[in-house]
Amino acid sequence: MKYRILAVDLDGTLLNPHGQVSDANREAVLAAQQAGLDIVPCTGRGWREAKGVLASLAGLGTGVFVTGAAVADIVTGQSLDFSVIEPHLAMELVQCLWDEPEAVLVYREANLAGHDYLVTGRGQLTANTEWWFEATGAKAHFQRDLTVDDLHHTLRVGMVASGRRLPIIAQRVRQRFGDRVLLHHFDWLQRSDPSHSLHVLEIFAAGVDKWRGVQWVAQQRGVPAEQIAAIGDEVNDLPMLAAAGCGIAMGNAIEAAKAQADHVTASNDRDGVAQAIYRLLDGQW
Numbered sequence: 001m002k003y004r005i006l007a008v009d010l011d012g013t014l015l016n017p018h019g020q021v022s023d024a025n026r027e028a029v030l031a032a033q034q035a036g037l038d039i040v041p042c043t044g045r046g047w048r049e050a051k052g053v054l055a056s057l058a059g060l061g062t063g064v065f066v067t068g069a070a071v072a073d074i075v076t077g078q079s080l081d082f083s084v085i086e087p088h089l090a091m092e093l094v095q096c097l098w099d100e101p102e103a104v105l106v107y108r109e110a111n112l113a114g115h116d117y118l119v120t121g122r123g124q125l126t127a128n129t130e131w132w133f134e135a136t137g138a139k140a141h142f143q144r145d146l147t148v149d150d151l152h153h154t155l156r157v158g159m160v161a162s163g164r165r166l167p168i169i170a171q172r173v174r175q176r177f178g179d180r181v182l183l184h185h186f187d188w189l190q191r192s193d194p195s196h197s198l199h200v201l202e203i204f205a206a207g208v209d210k211w212r213g214v215q216w217v218a219q220q221r222g223v224p225a226e227q228i229a230a231i232g233d234e235v236n237d238l239p240m241l242a243a244a245g246c247g248i249a250m251g252n253a254i255e256a257a258k259a260q261a262d263h264v265t266a267s268n269d270r271d272g273v274a275q276a277i278y279r280l281l282d283g284q285w
Helices: 010-014 024-033 047-054 085-098 127-136 166-180 208-221 237-243 255-260 274-283
Strands: 003-010 038-041 064-065 070-073 081-083 104-108 116-121 140-142 156-161 181-188 198-205 228-232 246-249
Touching: 003 010, 003 208, 003 274, 010 228, 010 274, 024 038, 024 140, 038 064, 038 208, 038 246, 047 064, 047 127, 064 208, 070 208, 081 208, 085 104, 085 156, 085 166, 140 156, 166 181, 166 198, 208 228, 208 237, 228 237, 228 274, 237 246, 237 255, 246 255
Parallel strands: 003 038, 003 228, 116 140, 228 246
Antiparallel strands: 064 070, 070 081, 104 116, 104 156, 156 198, 181 198
């Protein structure tokens, strides 16, 4: 087999529209593992937010979390590698978002900070964000007054806001910070009011993306880029789809992902990951 590592996104990819791993995808992952393919989940979620869905898959060792800002042991959550935003830069980012009507969400290295999210700013949590914290068990710490010392161990700064307003906010951040950071935004899970589109804004230290995390795992195992396959659907998957030896976009992926990929599989409501795995195993891809 040409590939030794398969990097797999979760939401919109391995998970179906109900946020679950289908039986077909679970069986395909097991077949891949039995054939010697190392499955590495790569997600924008933090470890605590992902552990519930990953628990349905046996034999996983290491995962890439927070869009590549963290690599952790999937069973224990123990951090193996992470890339932080320097505290003074994190403070600048928080101040840039401070006056928005939605809360600023500072995601931190929980093993060091004691919580996943530091919630701050003048704004309020959206109903979707409150639901997400409750559904995933993410630990949130609410603190209005901050100093730079409160922002050590920051992996990501962001917010969840209206799909109409968030692109404007993102453009303002880009203009102010330029290549000092990496940011993107995209549609988020609609739970409270499906007619009211929400986007999530995510801001990382420059150079942080899923491929950074995948590379770290690959280097530990002596696996070159050409022996890595990657499957994804969103803007935060583009770097790994471009750099992997085989990039595979989901049928439900954004057009940029399909254009970047070497192959397109079925959508996540039709077990696209399973289809891709079997094509990798039989040498078609």
